[in-house]
Amino acid sequence: MDTIGVQDFLIVSVLLFSVGFLGVVLRRNLLLVLMSLELMLNAVNVALVAFSRHSANMDGSLFVFFIMTVAAAEVSVGLALLVALYKKRQSVFSEHLTMLKN
């Protein structure tokens, strides 16, 4: 770890977060939106572990553990909601979700 420092990991984290953010904003398939949310959570995990390693503090790594737990719970509930939606509308595209319009 001579030349690669916390900045480089931060840049990778920002790039991953940006990719996930673009996916959330631009994609219409809700499955891919959920995947992009996972990408963003992963980017935050990278930044947390990098800071934790850099400052020799265990708290960041322990927080990653909790983020993983929350992400797993979120994905399972989100996919269950998506399946329930698909049963009702036969579609997972966000432009078809107009049940509240009329």
Add this chain to the structure above:
Amino acid sequence: MNLSLVDFLFYVFSAISVGGGLAVILSRNPVTAAMFMILSLVGVASLFVLLEAFFLAVLQVLVYAGAVMVLFLFIIMLMDVGPDSGKGAKLSKKRILSGFIALLGVGLLTVLTLEYSGVATVATDSADHWQDVTEETSAAGANIVFSKSVKSFGYGLFTKYMLPLQVAGFLLLAAMVGVIVLSKKTDDVDAHNKADGPSPGTTNPQSEEA
């Protein structure tokens, strides 16, 4: 430029994770997107290995690539979504605008990080202000020193982070119950058919919860 092995591996793994992420949001077929997502998650796990967080790397592969993505693939194949046809609101004004704003936000985030990522190195030059960890100090909320071993994870989780651990467990329980309720068969039509069907005396246990 002296490129050591660790630097080389860092570039390879970050390229794998970011490139996999790009492939996720660019691929038309959800199944290929899920495959690239697994690639990206493994890349992130390798970055964890480079950061010497071995337990988190194993956890990443087990939980994300093992459990979460299998769930994703299962749902994708269950729904039979098929590739994104690309028709519909492909280039509406709203989409262009939202993409533009997203790019602006991404650019702002990148610039801010490049600008301020040097600040982090200043604050933690001296590592001697971390006090020694004894049982009393860590239970009282003092800092736990970074360590590679799984033992320190368990120690931190069961002393300083006891309450969040319990909350996380309860969250998982709530998520499990929620998923069971959501994915349970809620055939309102069938329930009604049964209610005025041939056996009116039997009560339907599902109709109470519906």
